[in-house]
Amino acid sequence: MAYRSVTTESAPVRCLLIGLAFIALTLFLLLPLAAVFIEAFRRGADVLVKSLSEDAALSAVKLTLTAAFVAVPLNTIFGVAAAWLITKFRFKGRTFLLALIDLPFAVSPVIAGLVFVLLFGARGWFGPFLQDNDIQIIFAMPGIILATVFVTFPFVARELIPLMESQGSDQEEAAVTLGAHGWQIFRRVTIPNIKWGLLYGVLLCNARAMGEFGAVSVVSGHIRGKTNTLPLHVEVLYNEYQFSAAFACAALLALLALVTLGLKSAVEHFTGHSAKGRH
């Protein structure tokens, strides 16, 4: 007689639930993903290549890469420092600080853009000063970078804090007693322990930085070939009914998402445990 476990469901129920999950995720996630690539290739590969190699698209790619190139390292430094502070020390106001680090998750991207317009826009607090000195922040690259930094602010910290909390500080304390100084401890003890979590945090931060839409849209001014990032370029093309070109650029961004997910699975495979965080 077959042994039947009491802590699982009968085979038909199992199949039904697995089937439901598969159908739901296929309709809900795989279908939209497939649609991006199907629409991108609808009018042939040469149209795809042409839409990606036109000047406006190239400058959008360049701007997107530049913004991520500045924002991601800055937030990585912050994330490591914040995680070190939160997990290695106990001090007054620690919980409050933790809540503040999470704050950008609860702020709409549009509001993230708006705050910088209010500060640096032509009629903002520093507007007259900036105008007198001929510095442009809003509707230019610095504003785009600031907005990107705001929305990607907690990603690295959020990934590292639970990881470092669970690892404790025993190894670092041992290193101190052996006479290592701060930088040595960080480089030789902490970094090897957190490298996969750190990599995953950086990947997520980067994916969000390159894909950010709302915040950047508010500060960019949509100047074609100048202040359009790739997601904004997608919007412009879509609103001009250039669907094939819009989906060609969207496919490029979707590819970035797939690479991120692939690397994430690889990281989990290497570490043997899951690096699941909240973002």
Next chain:
Amino acid sequence: MPKQRVIPGFGLSMGITIFWLSSIIIIPLAALFIKAAGLGPAEWWAILTSPRTLAAAKLTFGASAAAAGVSVVLGLLVAWVLVRYEFPGKKLLDAIVDLPFALPTAVAGITLTQIYAPNGWIGKILFEWGIKSAYSPIGVFIALTFIGFPFVVRTVQPVMEDLGHDLEEAAASLGAGRWTTFRRVIFPMLVPALITGFTLAFARAIGEYGSVIFISGNLPMKTEILPLLIVKQLEQFKYEAAAVIASGMLIVSFGLLFLINLLQRRLNWQAR
């Protein structure tokens, strides 16, 4: 005398954290509230209770709550299947759950619109049944569910993995069927995680912009969400009005998060 800290770097890490947090998050957000406070209470009231703002608020909070609610059901199902069962394609299913986190919102927006438009793959079928999905509040709800449900999966999944089998075995030995065991034993233990997942999905949905504006059609009074209303005010250089709506939105969503947190603590306390 304060206890000597063993590990170095307190001052440096505190300095970097406080500097970056203040310059990027705190000062800019404070500027927003100060700008909004420049208008008197009467003007605040007029902006926040104008029919257009109220309609946008109703849609934003209503669709977000509905989407977070559906996300809880869908997320529970997916987390359950991923944790409890072995089947081919499980790794792929697990990886694909994170897609909405990684996919830029503008891409999600245009592709969901493509699918749910009246001539799209799913939109066509729904249209024949008399349901208009894209360019209606239903479209907003669809986009917000897409964005929100991974939050539920990823908060419930680790909790489910940590549940031992002993309680279920005890329930079975006392004669409970699987459904009774799930309803009376497993589900209550998942409630705090489900509430956290709901909260995260809800908070994200309230502020969501990119994926919604393509599918919603953006008709004032009908399918306009609050973040879009802020953008519209900015485009007309009504900075104060934009700041007031943004402040109102932040106050309401922080308040809601705080309330849900309180509820959460209560539940955790009762469970002890």
